[in-house]
Amino acid sequence: MTLKLSLLKQQFFETPALLGSVSLFVALIPISLAPSLAKLCEQEISANAVGFHRSWIAAVVFALWNGLEALRRQQPDRQPIEQKPFTKQDVWLLLAMGSAATTSLLLWAWSLSQTSVANVALLSNLNPLFVAAAGYLLLGRRFDNRFVMGMVIALLGAIAFELHNIQFATDQILGDALAFLTAVFIATYLLLIEQLQTRFTTATIMLWRCGVTTMFLLPILPFIEERLFPYSWMGWFFIIFQALFCQVLGQGLLTYSLSRLSSGVVAVTLLLNPVLASIFAWFIFAEQVGLFDWATFAVVLAGIYLAQSSQSIVQVTNEGS
Template structure:
């Protein structure tokens, strides 16, 4: 599922704008929460749902100024939304695996399966398998260590304690960190609407986490 999410996400970037893809990918917590409720019997009270809704609205608002409307973007927008769905399903699957296996074991098998699925596609679609410069190697290593290994093992580890819906909610912090780092490193401008959206996302996450329904022991009904 995670590999399908990455493929759909990468494909969407060739068919629509980055802002559209980012905005639609923010619907991952919605799919995760609904899937947990529908398939796994998770229960979330009104406080959690309100916090989730607030955070989603804030996440959408972050990229709203760059949103592009047009029929030319329909395929890419659909792929971005599909990537959010697949990623949500992968989080739900990992939550079930986490009940029986360690985070390290899940990550190792996940990386192995992803490599087996991705390698044939790389052979078919790319002329070169490896980076040709030191900068390219450093970028690939950084992505592997920080984004794949470190981030994934933290996410999988926390699924032992918190529900998948609550964990997915924290993915909305990604556009906040991206925007702030762009502001600090590249001098990108942040509008008042951006800062307001940051506050709304954080407020929504706070309301959700302050609810006992976020805890896994309380999130699953008997």
Template sequence: MAVNLSRPQGDRSTVLAIATLTLAVCAISFAPIFIRFSETELGANATVFNRMFIFFLVFGLGKFLTRTPAIPEANPVPEAAPETTQAQWLLLLGVGLISVISLSLWAISLQYTTVAKCMLLNNLTPIFTSLGSWLIFGKKFDKQFLIGMAIALGGAMALGFEDLNGGGGLLIGDFYAILSAVFLGTYFLMVEQLRNTFDATTILLWRCGVGSLLLVPLVFFTEDQFFPTSKLAIFAVLGLGILCEGFGQRLIAACMDKLSSSFVSLFLLLEPIISALLAWMIFAEALGVNTWIGFAVVLTGIYLAQSSSAASHGA
């Protein structure tokens, strides 16, 4: 009996991409913890600068040292190299600019609100990512994906609005976190397009290289210090640059040749679960019954969305 192996192979590649994305989420979930530690000495902009600069140094040097020199062939066959268009160069520059805006707003929001709430509001990016995919690229979403997204976002929004009466400071933090989500959604759309041409490390090097340059004058004019000096802050920025950026964000970009930006942004709603647990253990931030119910709702929505055709890249 003939067996069609194409579908199982596709299923295996999707499962591998989701497993990789899960590892990435675990890595970036440490970001708010590291940011809290870094901001005991550095400002928000300097924290983001160190995160990007450390990644650019470590992984840029690693990419340079691991380059394989081309071995000339006796009878080389001419091969047409893919042309990098002007639009792609602009997108590479854009990921740095958009990332700086998003990460800076996120770091500022952590000064006004809790880790759990900041993460939940910031990860409402599926709304903006899906809207952008539909308006700009004409992407279609089936009923199952939309229902799953609505359930997941409903759980996240319920948790986000849980302490709106907590004071003006918290409302300011909410505003910065939601605004950060708009730019984060734009970033995911850019990366999804760039993954058709570039590998994940190249995209992240551009993101961090351009971002670092843009942040230099901002840190210089708004903050007193570029680099940390205390052991805790040094540990924090190394964690941001190597674990969160180098491991987490790079794996997220790597997944986006298989998974759509809309699904990736939806899947990142898992991030607050891990971050909130870490904040509970480290900062003693309370986790009530409503929080656990909200987490369960988010997980249910993601489970429904992951089996939809809209979860795949290019679907």
């Protein structure tokens, strides 16, 4: 048993898994802070409008990033790198990834208007189950007992965290179903990014992700929202800050982590998101966080530790960058 644990630690520290884990935990900070920042913008524009502005601003940043990378590769003192052309499969996968991300965003915002925040937080974070099931049934992946145990513990902790606020009622069935579908599309998004990381850089994937969201929302937003732009400089500040901090840094690091870690482990680790979001809301808006909430936070952390220290942590292929 001791030898097995030693080999497991050696695998973790001698592979890109360590860098992927650090990137993922850093990404959780801006991702978890996003709901509080979005709440600050809700006095001027809706969550869908915020998502649109976050996407187009981030798309501009990643377009510049890709342009600088292309210029750097053309410098005479650098060895030329052969650029493979996009195949039809590549384009379809990139479009599917961007569409899954956009759909999850719209379903999440819609579900919030049809059911309670606690129900949305619980049901939309069931994505680790779908990631694991799809990996097992569709991709032929196998997960060790340590990962399965960690996933179950983390899920139970996340469920317990929201349990005292959950309200199931007949007039909330639509919202609950939308939140449940959100989890399906988030799982699809994570699995597609994992596949794309073997072929493209993080900046390219994020450019397509933000670009597809922008192009999808641009024609429909005027019909579903009354106000598209904030009316104060403070509103624009929070939108630009969200775009750079939450979208570029947070989602960029999350995407990068999927080049080093398996989608299953990333999905389980993301269960920290609603817990951290509540802690940030406690600091910013003085929302109540009780002793039971801190206890469930510890349970989620214990489950994530088991998943992160399992043999299922490493990406199946580590060809991406």
